[in-house]
Every structure is written in structure tokens, then in C-alpha cells.
Amino acid sequence: MSANALPKEARVIVLNAADNVAVARDAIGDGNRVGVGDVVATGDIPRGHKVAIRPIAEGEAIIKYGQVIGFATRPILPGEHVHLQNLAMRDSNVAHEFCADARPTPLLPEGERRTFMGFRRPNGTVGTRNYIGIVSSVNCSATVAKATADYFNRGGGLKNHPNVDGVVALTHGGGCAINTAAEGYRYLVRTLSGYARNPNFGGILMIGLGCETNQIEMLLERSGLSEGPFLRTMTIQRMGGTRKSIEAATAAINDMLDAVNAVQRTEQPLSGLTLALQCGGSDGYSGISANPALGYAADLLVRHGGTAVLSETPEIYGAEHLLTRRATSPEVARKLMERIEWWRQYTAKNEAELNNNPSHGNKAGGLTTILEKSLGAVAKGGTMPLEAVYEYAEQIDRTGFVFMDTPGYDPVAVTGQVAGGCNIICFTTGRGSVSGFKPAPCIKIATNTTMYEHMQEDMDINCGGIVTGDDTIEAAGERIFEKIIAVASGERSLSETFDYGDNEFVPWPLGAVT
Incomplete structure (x- = not known):
């Protein structure tokens, strides 16, 4: 193409x-x-x-x-x-040839691989940012979490700690009235614990109300996490109310600040990067310009030892046969097909269909069916072998090109990827998506020059020249790759320049609330 x-x-x-x-x-x-x-x-x-x-x-x-x-x-x-x-559209009925294009990932010799400047954590993972996170176990603790974060971010609490990027309040709408044996609860626990593990956090404070279904002690036990100097917990009821809880939370973070601030960037291999591949507000150019250019950059990252994570299962529907051909084993291909079948049943049960996606904006931009959208969206995944398929918010433990099962709704999809360990995001858009995703820096990539010029303050890279014939997928892909390394090493993306990204933590709200 x-x-x-x-x-x-x-x-x-x-x-x-x-x-x-x-x-x-x-x-x-x-x-x-x-x-x-x-x-x-x-x-x-x-x-x-x-x-x-x-x-x-x-x-x-x-x-x-x-x-x-x-x-x-x-x-x-x-x-x-x-x-x-x-x-x-009719139901997709494409032929699936498992592993037909499987081959070893063509890694560059170690001496030729690029590096970046990152924060190496004690467990060997590498951060691209150095935040402190406040994880709400339940919506009822969101006010305390946000008030505490505001003190540090806007009230002068980070004075004399320039190496701390900020304090992120990870609040959400769930955590109670949920069946602890259900799929939705497993997803929530994986998401919260995944953020606690993300290497872009130097410290974590978990705050609960105290009487919620999602008990912090149970969450830690199920996730294999334990309290320590950089993972603290508390509940509002135990502390004696909101004011006392905010004071205690502030003190707990203050106890971490000096040590978190002391961590410095050092030269790290690109195997320390786990890149979330995303598109939102797609248009008729997405599959022609920005998506294949990002796919080219993803291939470069993988060849240098890094990991690229494609997601949004409804947005590969009808194009999944292109991925199963690249699967490194029949088991990987079958797992992808199992997730597709899960989505068929899930949408049918909820009186919907997979062709509910594309959105209004996608259609206004020239996309007509989910099959068309998927064929363009899958281009973000480049050409490397498919090494693994993960369920929502599972920890990504393989390098190379992998897939995570998520909805197509961007904030929910990115939340799952960051929970899985992604420490940087590339987000292509044709209509003009503007989200940030703390703690992971987000690079916005425009599919067309008209939108790029109209929303230039929000777009980091323009791929519109591919559409006009003034640029190539390869050249644009190289620019994206270099931007990934620069931003991973500390250069601010535009969403970070404007301090966006505090409101896009959206765990998948799956299942009944009783």
C-alpha cells in the first residue's frame, strides 16, 4: 500500500x-x-x-x-x-490461515540498537516519566485522592522536587456493588494493580473508603503486591474522615518525595520501551498515512528490542486474518480468534453489533463500515510477527509485537494498555483527538494537513504529506520513531506541555452493578 x-x-x-x-x-x-x-x-x-x-x-x-x-x-x-x-456491511467471513507468514522477529544486532534515557526501577523495568500515583480503590475515595494530588500539583507541594513529574489521582466510577467472582472485577483489579506496577510511577498511595467491595487488602493479595516504602495504603474510615485522610495522604507522599526525586535518568536499551498503539477520531486518511507510518515506526522499535502493543479488538474485526497469519504459533492465533468470538457474543447479548463502530465522526471523515476502519487501524501494527495476545490489563511479559483485547473506546483501551505496562503512547487521529494519558506521555499524530494546521497546538507530528504525495510512509515512520525516543527520554509531548491527561483513567466498566 x-x-x-x-x-x-x-x-x-x-x-x-x-x-x-x-x-x-x-x-x-x-x-x-x-x-x-x-x-x-x-x-x-x-x-x-x-x-x-x-x-x-x-x-x-x-x-x-x-x-x-x-x-x-x-x-x-x-x-x-x-x-x-x-x-x-455483512458479517466478516474472511479465511484465517494461522501462522502462514510467521517468521522470527528480525532483531538488529545488539551493537546497532538504539538507547534512550529512562528511569530504571528496582525490579528492572524502565520508566519514561517519574510520577507518584494515588490509586482509588473505589469511587468513594476519589475526592480525597484528587484533593491530595491538587495540593502537590497546584498548591506548591512539589517545591524543591523538580525531578518528580507530578502526582496523578487515578479515580474511577467503580469499586463497589460488584461481584468479586465476575469478569468485571478481575479487570478492575488487574487495572488498579497494573497502574501500581507501571514503571512511570516512582511511588504509589492506595486510598479506599473502608467498607467497599474492592478491599485494598484483597486487591494486594490477588495481585501479588505488598506494602512498602513506595506502596502505601490507607482508608478514609480508618483515618477518621476526609480532612484527616487528606492530611495523612499528604504526609505519606511527602515521605516518598525525596527518594523519588533522587532517581535520575540513565541510558537504557529500547527493550525498556513498551509502546501503546492507538487511533481515535479516525478518518478516510488514517489507513493511508498516519497508521501505516506508525506501523513502520513500531517495526523499527521492535527491531531495536522494544515492544509495540496493538489493541481495540472491535477495530480489528474483519482484519484479524492479517494478524493470525503473523502469529508465531497456532495458540497465539487461536487466542486472538477466541477474543473475536467473545466480542460477537458480548455485542449480541447487549443488542448491539460490531458495526456500531465506526462513530459519527469516522463516517463524516469518509469511513463507512467497521471492515474498512479495521483494515486501516490494523496498519498501526506494522509487519512484525505477533508474539502474544493478552486479555484486558494483563501484564505484558513478552517483547516484540503483541495484541491486547480492549474495547475500541480510546480512554478504556489506553487504560488497559498502561495497566499492562505501556510507558509511552502514539495516538493517530484524523478528526482531532486531544486526550493525554498520565502517567504515560502521549504523542499525537495527524493523518491530514488540514486538521494538523487547524489543531496544531495539540498535534505533535503531521503525516498529511503522505496523502498529498509530498512525504512517504517510510520517512514519516522514521520521524515518529525518533520522536518516540526523544519523548521517552524526557522531551514533553504537546499534551504534557499543557498538562493534559488527568481525566483519561477509565477502567473497563464490564458487568452488572448491583
Whole structure:
């Protein structure tokens, strides 16, 4: 797939010789040639949207990326706008060839691998940031957690501790009225304990109310965690109320501050990086520019010994066969298919369907079906072998390219990845997603120049030149790779410059609340 398949002068991008649609580089007015043969637009084609480049019969497959993205609901003439009015989805029924493209991960010789400046923790993991975290066991302790964090972040509590990036209050809406034997509780425990383990935290304070279902002692026991100088716990009821709890929490963090501040960045191998791959607010250019460029950067990271984590299971639906071919074993491929089947059952049980995704904004940007969105989204995963598949918020214990099962909703997906150990995030967007995700720095990557220029204060990298033919996937991927190393070494992403990222901790709220 290449944005340079046609000359720069062409009005559209043809992604594969087998395609019967092309993507408009910019808006094409009615009656204008599209740049493929003698095809003339028979109506206005918005930028990023699809135009038919040959006749398509009713019921015929519509092909983009050389893959089926849906079926024509009526005859479509060359030059017609192809979108919701004439394209519909059927259930994905692609063939799965397990491990057909499996090969050893092509690691570079150790002497040629890049390094970064990170915070090595006592357990051998490496942080890209040096925060202190306050983990709420239940929503009832959120007010105390936030008030304590505000004292340090905005009330002068970090004075004389310049090497501490901040205090993050990890608050959420759950923790009680939940079945401790249910899947949702397991996910919550894995998420909270995963954040407590994330190497971007130099210290953790867990705060509970005291009477909640999600008891801190039980959480620690189930997670194999134990209290110590850099993992403290307390409950509001035991302390005697909110004011006394805020005072005690402040004192507990003050006890950690000098030691956390004393930790310095040192040169570390890129095997210390675990990169979360994300896209949100996608558009018709996502699978053409930013996503494949990020995939190229992810491949580079893996070759240097690092780990890249793809997620958002509903957004690989219809493209999962491209991943099972890369699985390093049939067991890895089967685990991915088991998660796809779980999602089929989950959406059916909740009277939904996987094609509820794309969102309104995705459709306005030119995406029509989840099959089309998935084929573009999976490009973030590059080309490396698939080493492992993880359930939500499981600890990532393999290097290389891996997959984590998460929803497509970005804050929930990233929360699972960071809980699994991701210490840096690359987030592609076409419509303009603006989230930050403390404690992990987030690099925003624009798919098109129009949005990049309009929202330049929020976008770290522009891949729009791939769409216009002025840039290449390879060159953009190299820039992303260099940005990953720079930000991992302490350079601030734009979301960090504006201190965003305190509100995106969203554990997956799965299951009944009683």
C-alpha cells in the first residue's frame, strides 16, 4: 500500500490494483475528472471519501486495500460517491490461515540498537516519566485522592522536587456493588494493580473508603503486591474522615518525595520501551498515512528490542486474518480468534453489533463500515510477527509485537494498555483527538494537513504529506520513531506541555452493578 501509487497530480489515491474505489485526496466537485482513466465525478466527493473507479453491480463486493469493506446495495457507476447511501456491511467471513507468514522477529544486532534515557526501577523495568500515583480503590475515595494530588500539583507541594513529574489521582466510577467472582472485577483489579506496577510511577498511595467491595487488602493479595516504602495504603474510615485522610495522604507522599526525586535518568536499551498503539477520531486518511507510518515506526522499535502493543479488538474485526497469519504459533492465533468470538457474543447479548463502530465522526471523515476502519487501524501494527495476545490489563511479559483485547473506546483501551505496562503512547487521529494519558506521555499524530494546521497546538507530528504525495510512509515512520525516543527520554509531548491527561483513567466498566 502506498500513497504514491498515482502521480501527485491525481485527485485520488488507489491503494491496491484490485480496488474498485479510490480515496479523494481533496474534495472533488461534480463533473471533475478524478484522475483514473476517464472517470468523472457524478456528484461532489468530500475529501477522504471514496469514489467508484469502475462499475460495481448490486451485491458486488466493494474493495479497498485489496480487501472487502462491504457490498453495494444498488448498482454504482464510475465517479459515484461510495458511502452510507450505497454501501452496507455483512458479517466478516474472511479465511484465517494461522501462522502462514510467521517468521522470527528480525532483531538488529545488539551493537546497532538504539538507547534512550529512562528511569530504571528496582525490579528492572524502565520508566519514561517519574510520577507518584494515588490509586482509588473505589469511587468513594476519589475526592480525597484528587484533593491530595491538587495540593502537590497546584498548591506548591512539589517545591524543591523538580525531578518528580507530578502526582496523578487515578479515580474511577467503580469499586463497589460488584461481584468479586465476575469478569468485571478481575479487570478492575488487574487495572488498579497494573497502574501500581507501571514503571512511570516512582511511588504509589492506595486510598479506599473502608467498607467497599474492592478491599485494598484483597486487591494486594490477588495481585501479588505488598506494602512498602513506595506502596502505601490507607482508608478514609480508618483515618477518621476526609480532612484527616487528606492530611495523612499528604504526609505519606511527602515521605516518598525525596527518594523519588533522587532517581535520575540513565541510558537504557529500547527493550525498556513498551509502546501503546492507538487511533481515535479516525478518518478516510488514517489507513493511508498516519497508521501505516506508525506501523513502520513500531517495526523499527521492535527491531531495536522494544515492544509495540496493538489493541481495540472491535477495530480489528474483519482484519484479524492479517494478524493470525503473523502469529508465531497456532495458540497465539487461536487466542486472538477466541477474543473475536467473545466480542460477537458480548455485542449480541447487549443488542448491539460490531458495526456500531465506526462513530459519527469516522463516517463524516469518509469511513463507512467497521471492515474498512479495521483494515486501516490494523496498519498501526506494522509487519512484525505477533508474539502474544493478552486479555484486558494483563501484564505484558513478552517483547516484540503483541495484541491486547480492549474495547475500541480510546480512554478504556489506553487504560488497559498502561495497566499492562505501556510507558509511552502514539495516538493517530484524523478528526482531532486531544486526550493525554498520565502517567504515560502521549504523542499525537495527524493523518491530514488540514486538521494538523487547524489543531496544531495539540498535534505533535503531521503525516498529511503522505496523502498529498509530498512525504512517504517510510520517512514519516522514521520521524515518529525518533520522536518516540526523544519523548521517552524526557522531551514533553504537546499534551504534557499543557498538562493534559488527568481525566483519561477509565477502567473497563464490564458487568452488572448491583
